[in-house]
Amino acid sequence: MGRKKGRDISGWIVVDKPAGVTSTSVVGKVRWALDAKKAGHAGTLDPAATGVLAIALGEATKTVPFITDAMKCYRFQVRFGASTSTDDAEGAVLETSDARPTDEAIAAALGAFRGDIMQVPPQVSAVKVEGERAYDLAREGVAMDLAARPLWVESLEVVARPDADTVELEMVCGKGGYVRSIARDLGRALGCLGHVAWLRRVWSGPFEAENGLSLDQIDTLARTPELDEKLLPLELGLDDLPEVKATVEGAVRLSHGNPGQVIASGIEFGTEVWVSRDGLAIAVGRYMGGEVHPDRVFNR
Known part of the structure; x- marks a missing residue:
């Protein structure tokens, strides 16, 4: 099997969906416009509905359930x-x-x-x-x-x-x-x-329709650096989870899918958290008193 074509880019694009198109077709257009290898959306909108459709690209697709669960x-x-x-x-x-x-x-x-x-x-x-x-x-x-x-x-x-x-x-x-x-x-x-x-x-969740791109804008900016600049960080998808910071060694262990040491205060045992290193998400998992047991690891 050949490698799926497209770029390994990760993050979010927020679309202000017009009426008359399906959520799936919007994902397809965004994926094409960014030449992205992987894309998905958080929370379907009916074809007749308008407004926020958050499109996750690359590793951000691992955060989709958190946006689907958000208010x-x-x-x-x-x-x-x-x-x-x-x-x-x-x-x-x-x-x-x-x-x-x-x-x-x-x-x-x-x-x-x-x-x-x-x-x-x-x-x-x-x-x-x-x-x-x-x-x-x-x-x-x-x-x-x-x-x-x-x-x-x-x-x-x-x-x-x-x-x-x-x-x-x-x-x-x-x-x-x-x-x-x-x-x-x-x-x-x-x-x-x-x-x-x-x-x-x-x-x-953290995404607002008034900050969303129209499909016309996506068409106009397709395959340009300007569209890449509209990409929002993957970490926005983790807005509702508490953040803990990995130690140097903990970051290495977590990035390989193993429990890793973190620095945290005031977080209850068993809480779902996201782990950062230098501000970037490396994993989501359960806080088990001093270390996190990862459920999802971000590879980038």
């Missing part, structure tokens, strides 16, 4: 009066209602969607049902009984009420939140039905 912020508009097969504007209308909620009713209903909630994913989602993705089954017209799953909602607030038919909301939540489910369930709770009209991911 995220969504701005979205709920349209009242209809439920759809996809819980967004793309799907077929299933049912309609002439009822419209008051501002007060909306504010009162939002309380049930904050804190620890249980959420049933949309019929069209990336959840796997007996080995098949839910959206593939839904497109075949199979109605599924998807299991409710827990979600932490830090905040959910009204941003604007443009008219009787719509409300704009902002939600900060943990891993695995479906904005379309919030719209669907809020519409049901208010007795008027609802679906997502549009959706934007404002930030995801």
Whole structure:
């Protein structure tokens, strides 16, 4: 087998994804534009959604789970009066209602969607049902009984009420939140039905949409040193973990995948940490009182 073509570059590129493209196609474009050997994304966005899509390159792909687990912020508009097969504007209308909620009713209903909630994913989602993705089954017209799953909602607030038919909301939540489910369930709770009209991911962990590159910028800067300069450090993907510093000998041991000595204070035994040497990440692992047992090692 020949070597996978491309450069060994590591770091993050933040894209402000436009509507109408898949997350996978954005990864492909970024990988091509940087001539990178390896790329992946942290947290899929629906094709119709816009906003932060963080693309990990090279060794940064090992930090993707930490960004997937990080808190995220969504701005979205709920349209009242209809439920759809996809819980967004793309799907077929299933049912309609002439009822419209008051501002007060909306504010009162939002309380049930904050804190620890249980959420049933949309019929069209990336959840796997007996080995098949839910959206593939839904497109075949199979109605599924998807299991409710827990979600932490830090905040959910009204941003604007443009008219009787719509409300704009902002939600900060943990891993695995479906904005379309919030719209669907809020519409049901208010007795008027609802679906997502549009959706934007404002930030995801340390990455912000307003600092993201557009696909046009990526096209323009493709294969240039200017695009390389947009690469953010791999270490940003470890933002939510405490940092400990390796000793000289510890760094060598850790880089070979062995437990290594670190300098740390105030870190509890068994805590997941990232280990640095001269500011660069060399490993992620468990702090075991004076040394770290690595789970992931960064080779660069």
